[in-house]
Amino acid sequence: MRRFLATSVLCGVLISACAISSAIVLARIVSAVITDPSTRSVAHWTPLLAILLALWTMRTAAHWWQARLGQRGVSAVIAELSGQVLAAVTARSPGRLAAERDEAAVVVTRGLDGLRPYFTAYLPALLLAAILTPASVVAIAxxxxxxxxxxxxxxxxxxxxxxxxxxxxxxxxxxxLAAMTTLQARLLDLIAGLPTLRALGRAAGPEHRIAELSAAHRRSAMATLRIAFLSALVLELLATLGVAVVAVSIGLRLVFGEMSLTAGLTVLLLVPDVYWPLRRIGVEFHAAEEGRATAEKAFTLIGEPAAEPARGHRRVTARGAVIGLERLTVAGRDGDAPHALSARIEPGRVTVLTGANGAGKSTTLAVIAGLTAPTAGRVTLDNVDIADLEPAEWWRQLSWLPQRPALIPGSVAENLALFGDLTDVASACAAAGFDEVMASLPDGPHTVLGRGGVGLSLGQRQRLGLARALGSTAAVLLLDEPTAHLDAATEQRALAALVERARAGATVVVVGHRAPVLAIGDRVIAVNNRGAVADARA
Incomplete structure (x- = not known):
């Protein structure tokens, strides 16, 4: 915006010069026509009228050019801020991303549009008030x-x-802004969960809550509008009284012959230009306030550039390497989970992390994957800190299956190959029980799925994610509740495939608490958020 601000200042100087000059020229013409009948022909005033027309044209052109640059500048600012907010928020850890999702959605989709009146109306008015008002006062003096x-x-x-x-x-x-954020968050959650609500026959339930939130947002907006109208009335009244006081003073002195008509008309024409920029600031302030509040929220979301820890550039081969957890602690909303967790995860074996809900099992997987930074302790790969590894190189050696598999709008085949081509698609699908699902789909692997896997049931989505993990060539498999939503037969088949991958040399880490999952563990590590770590079976 630097070029826009510099040009706006130049436009403000030009507008002020034209306003003052046109007032002086117009006052001279009018006073002469009134006091001297011999000068009432148009031909006599042709040069000054041409100058007056040129001044008005220049003032109009300066206003147009300032508005044009404002529109172009604010479009660039909104695009840049939106990109920075998206880049900053998506670089957060999964926990912070979930907490900031709603605010970021409002800022990017709707909130930053409020900056348009700030840059196109309020800021030019502010610059004009800083130039035209003092210049007019000096000219009046x-x-x-x-x-x-x-x-x-x-x-x-x-x-x-x-x-x-x-x-x-x-x-x-x-x-x-807070009401709009809450309303949009509710609507996003409602739309995302609408298929489930319809399946349970509860689709008509949340409409009352949405209506209440809409009414609250409407009341808040109307309250802001009421203040805006009342403030505009107050400012107009003050400006009118100020001009009226000066006009009465000039009129009385003209009656008693204490000042010339030219000076009186010049001052009367200049006085409105003293108050007009300030009135315009007051009017435009309310329209720009929402954009300013959103910009502050955007800068809060962007945060400091050095907020994320620096990444290393070392490269280590994960196949055959031992993963070490050294007093691993991650601070959460309800305390440390996990707390001081120490363990060895060896290749060629199935390691099961178990414990109560909230103990930090999923967080441990996220730390191993390099997606969450530990509060204390560290994770090592053959005594090399995970934080010192090049992220892209480390992630290429991982296959991570979260509790909710990541599915994108597209075909089934595209979702299977989302993280890279699979070595044997048929075997991976058979091991996860997804071959039966593909046989029942209308277009087989070419069946198109919606957002988040719409078109498949929860169990079918879990099988797809499990097939994608089992078919990868990654040396390290991190699986969070991999057999959730599966029937007993499919679960046994999938667990057998995991054991087979471990016996082939892969490092398999599974989060689970059900007996069939615990049974395949070569090592079961009980995790809790109080720091107690028990190795149930080595």
Whole structure:
């Protein structure tokens, strides 16, 4: 925006010069026509009328050019801020990403559009007030000092009331943004869970809550509008009274012959330009306040550039390497989970992490994968800290299956190959029981899925994710509740495939607590958030 701001300042200087010059020229023409009948022909004033027309044209062109640059500049700013917010939020850890998702969605999709009136209306008005108002006061002082004193007395009242009104408007704008964030978050959750609600016959339930949130947002917006209209009325009244006081003073002095008609008309034409920029600031402030609040939220989401820990560039082959957990601690909302976890995860064996809900099992997998930074302790790969590894190189050697497999809109085949081509698609699908699902699909592997795997049941989505993990060539398999939503027969088949991968030399880490999952573990590690770690079976 630097070029836009510099050009806006130049446009403000040009607008101010044209406004003052046109007032002086117009006052001279009118006063001469009134006092001297011999100058009432148009031909006599042709040069000054041409100058007046040129000044008005230049002022109009400066306003147009300032508005045009403002539109182009704010479009670039919105695009840049949106990109920075997306880049910053998506680089967060999964926990922080889930917590900031709703705010980021509002800022990127709707909130930053509020910056448009800020840059196209409020900021030019602010620059013009900083240039035109002082210049007009100086010009008035050259023609009439008494009028200058009256202006100096009445002018500070407008900024004073603007500050008082602005404090109330800021709170209203923040409340409106919070209401909009809550409403959009509810709508996103409702749309995402609509298939489940329809299946349970509860699709009509949340509509009352959505109606309540909509009403709250409407009331907040109307309250802001009421303040905006009342503040505009107050500012207009103050400006009108200021101009009226100066006009009465000039009229009385003209009656008693204490000043010339040219000076009086010049001051009368210049006085509105003293108050007009300030009135415009007050009017545009309310429209721009929402954008300013959203910009602050955007900068909060972007945060400091050095917020994320620096990544290393070392490369280590994961196949055959031992993964070590050294007093691993991750601070969460409800305490440390896990807390001081120490263990060895060896290749060629199935390691099962078990424990109560909230103990930190899934968090441990995220730390091993390099997606979450530990609060204390570390994870090593053959005594090399995971944080020192090149992320892309480490992730290429991993196959991670979270509790909810990542599925994208597209065909089944595209979702199977989402993280790379599989070595043997048929064997992987058979081991996960997904071959039966593919046989029942209308277009087989070419069947198109919706967002989040819409078109498949929960069990079918789990089988697809499991097939993708089993078919990868990764040396390290991290699986979080891999047999959830599976029947007993399919579960046994999938667990046997995991044991086979471990016997082939892969490092298999499974999170589970059911007896069939614990049974395949060569080593079962009980994790809790109180720091106690028990090796149930080695």
């Amino acid at each position: 050259l023609f009439d000092r008494r009028a200058t004193v009256l202006v100096a007395i009445t002018l500070p009242l407008i900024p004073l009331f603007m500050v008082l009104i602005g404090l109330a408007t800021a709170e209203r704008s923040a409340a409106a």
